[in-house]
Amino acid sequence: MKITPEEVAHVAALARLRLSPEQSAKLTGQLNDILTHMDKLAKLDTSGVPSTNHALALTGALRPDQARPSLPRQEGLANAPDSDGVSFIVPRVI
Amino acid sequence: MQLHQLSLVEAGDLLRRRQISSVELTQAMIARLEATEPNLHAYLARTPELALKQAQAADQALAGGTAGPLTGIPAGIKDIICTQGVTTTAASKILENFVPPYDATLVARLKAAGLVMLGKHNLDEFAMGSSTENSAYGPTHNPWDLKAIPGGSSGGSAASVAAGSAFYAIGTDTGGSIRQPASHCGVVGMKPTYGRVSRFGIVAFASSLDQAGPFARSVADLAEVLQVIAGHDPADSTSAPVPVPDYRAALRRGVKGLKLGLPREYFGEGIAPQVRQAVEAAIKVLEAQGAELREISLPHTEYGLAVYYIIAPAEASSNLARYDGVKYGLSRRAEHGSLMDMYLDTRSQGFGPEVIRRIMLGTYALSAGYYDAYYGKAGQVRTLLMRDFQQAFEQVDAIVSPVAPTAAFDLGQKVDDPMQMYLSDVFTLSTNLAGLPGMSLPCGLTSTGRPIGLQFMGPHFAEETLLALGQAFQEATGHHLKHPPI
Numbered sequence: 137m138k139i140t141p142e143e144v145a146h147v148a149a150l151a152r153l154r155l156s157p158e159q160s161a162k163l164t165g166q167l168n169d170i171l172t173h174m175d176k177l178a179k180l181d182t183s184g185v186p187s188t189n190h191a192l193a194l195t196g197a198l199r200p201d202q203a204r205p206s207l208p209r210q211e212g213l214a215n216a217p218d219s220d221g222v223s224f225i226v227p228r229v230i
Numbered sequence: 231m232q233l234h235q236l237s238l239v240e241a242g243d244l245l246r247r248r249q250i251s252s253v254e255l256t257q258a259m260i261a262r263l264e265a266t267e268p269n270l271h272a273y274l275a276r277t278p279e280l281a282l283k284q285a286q287a288a289d290q291a292l293a294g295g296t297a298g299p300l301t302g303i304p305a306g307i308k309d310i311i312c313t314q315g316v317t318t319t320a321a322s323k324i325l326e327n328f329v330p331p332y333d334a335t336l337v338a339r340l341k342a343a344g345l346v347m348l349g350k351h352n353l354d355e356f357a358m359g360s361s362t363e364n365s366a367y368g369p370t371h372n373p374w375d376l377k378a379i380p381g382g383s384s385g386g387s388a389a390s391v392a393a394g395s396a397f398y399a400i401g402t403d404t405g406g407s408i409r410q411p412a413s414h415c416g417v418v419g420m421k422p423t424y425g426r427v428s429r430f431g432i433v434a435f436a437s438s439l440d441q442a443g444p445f446a447r448s449v450a451d452l453a454e455v456l457q458v459i460a461g462h463d464p465a466d467s468t469s470a471p472v473p474v475p476d477y478r479a480a481l482r483r484g485v486k487g488l489k490l491g492l493p494r495e496y497f498g499e500g501i502a503p504q505v506r507q508a509v510e511a512a513i514k515v516l517e518a519q520g521a522e523l524r525e526i527s528l529p530h531t532e533y534g535l536a537v538y539y540i541i542a543p544a545e546a547s548s549n550l551a552r553y554d555g556v557k558y559g560l561s562r563r564a565e566h567g568s569l570m571d572m573y574l575d576t577r578s579q580g581f582g583p584e585v586i587r588r589i590m591l592g593t594y595a596l597s598a599g600y601y602d603a604y605y606g607k608a609g610q611v612r613t614l615l616m617r618d619f620q621q622a623f624e625q626v627d628a629i630v631s632p633v634a635p636t637a638a639f640d641l642g643q644k645v646d647d648p649m650q651m652y653l654s655d656v657f658t659l660s661t662n663l664a665g666l667p668g669m670s671l672p673c674g675l676t677s678t679g680r681p682i683g684l685q686f687m688g689p690h691f692a693e694e695t696l697l698a699l700g701q702a703f704q705e706a707t708g709h710h711l712k713h714p715p716i
Contacts, residue, residue: 139594143594144590146597147590147593147594147597148590150593150597151547151577151589151590151593152551152554152570152573152574152577153574153577153578153581153586153590154574154575154577155578155586159586163586163590166587166649167587167590167591169648170539170591170649170652171594173535173536173539174536174539174540174604176532176533176536177533177536177537177540177604177608177611178603178607180530180611180614182607182611182614185610185613185614186610186613187606187609187612188609188610188612188613188616189438189609190468190665191424191438191616191663191664191665191690192423192425192468192470192665192690194425194467194468194470196467197464197467197468199464207331207332211331214329214331215327215328215329215558215559216556216557216558217555217556217559217560217561217563218561218563224556224557226556226569226572227567227568227569227571227572228568228569229569
């Protein structure tokens with residue numbers, strides 16, 4: 137088994153997902169199928185091969201440090217589930 | 231011929247010669263959309279009032295002589311691309327009521343070019359899927375056969391352009407999400423080079439792979455759309471500061487002397503016989519027009535799927551961390567619940583099964599103890615895949631292959647087997663990993679009347695070569711002139 141039910145629970149916690157027991161069982165099976173397919177990568181010798189994170193060799197895109205108009209606060213808050221017109225409101229943390 | 235069956239170029243000619251107005255054309259297209267939508271479900275949002283307002287403005291531009299090739303032409307936008315004031319859901323419950331406060335750069339460019347937007351096209355949730363069945367709002371049907379999937383993730387875009395409920399559409403392609411549905415719906419679709427079209431304002435799935443591109447019913451139509459959306463955008467740091475050539479001029483280049491590579495790994499087992507036949511016949515057409523064929527090898531092809539399904543979910547798990555119920559979208563807040571409860575409830579209730587599966591896969595691949603074996607390894611094999619293409623393009627100008635191993639399968643056929651579903655992208659996802667341009671165009675129908683697609687792939691920024699090949703093929707054949715029975 138590539139990934140155990142306990143690992144599935146751990147990964148779900150990392151990803152901030154709450155899974156039902158049925159969901160967990162189904163996902164464990166499916167993730168095992170998928171990860172078994174990934175095994176073929178391990179058979180390939182990649183020693184000394186650099187990793188590619190990005191297909192184009194673009195370097196850091198910089199622009200002059202000038203103030204520009206940005207989204208007005210009201211528009212930024214327009215989609216907020218809860219706000220007081222100034223900030224996003226979330227459940228109490230402390 | 232009815233108005234909705236015209237090509238974009240033909241409709242544009244009629245508009246500029248003032249034989250019809252954009253308002254008339256838009257009204258005809260709204261009627262067409264209303265007639266086809268009950269069967270297709272290609273649109274998640276319809277915006278007829280906005281379209282007519284934009285059509286009136288287009289008619290003024292046409293009267294004033296300031297119209298361009300797209301001015302007044304009705305189109306649809308994939309619902310993962312932000313449109314100011316019009317809901318953008320990514321086909322997810324978690325963004326059900328999200329109204330973007332700004333336009334994606336490509337939408338702003340289209341508006342400046344006279345866009346008439348009929349609505350927002352259906353897709354697999356967050357563009358994760360190959361059949362549009364992962365949409366939280368129900369699947370799109372294939373206009374050639376309503377029992378069949380339209381492909382995905384840009385299935386609504388492809389189905390709509392095929393059925394004539396849009397003259398063109400903009401989709402996104404992370405592993406084949408433009409080319410595979412274009413193939414299944416018998417239209418032309420292009421994934422440009424990574425960085426050719428700005429990603430600013432596109433809901434992110436996998437940032438190193440995502441690229442937006444056009445759908446149209448002919449290569450000539452597609453070139454007009456690409457001309458408008460391509461180009462550097464200072465708001466997207468990954469957009470390429472490379473000049474945009476004259477794509478219309480590229481259509482006239484012809485293919486004489488072009489060296490065309492046939493990768494043996496793309497013609498092996500697993501391809502449906504009718505797909506192979508149609509693609510081989512298409513290659514003969516190009517040969518007859520003067521293209522030189524070369525057998526080539528892309529030896530790491532068999533590893534592409536594994537690399538893709540590590541890198542794409544890894545990037546997705548990171549990108550989708552932003553859906554936390556705080557700033558926009560769904561927010562589930564129980565009375566006296568904690569912040570953590572809000573995160574867990576919002577995400578678990580907002581995301582569909584495939585999105586959860588990919589977040590889980592990506593989080594696992596990035597987690598302590600597994601990073602090197604999965605994400606690290608995948609990045610290295612990605613380098614090998616890119617080298618395959620680099621070596622191939624030392625010998626050939628473009629590569630030709632099938633788009634998908636089979637024509638469209640039936641709705642429901644693969645929903646419970648994610649690994650089988652992922653195999654739909656086996657011929658398209660390597661170009662995303664390498665950042666290359668790819669184009670899909672129709673090259674025939676199966677005996678049951680389902681479209682088959684031909685794929686061209688080129689070096690970085692070789693969109694012109696793909697357009698030249700596609701145009702030559704469409705001048706010699708009539709596959710793109712067929713209309714679905716809907």
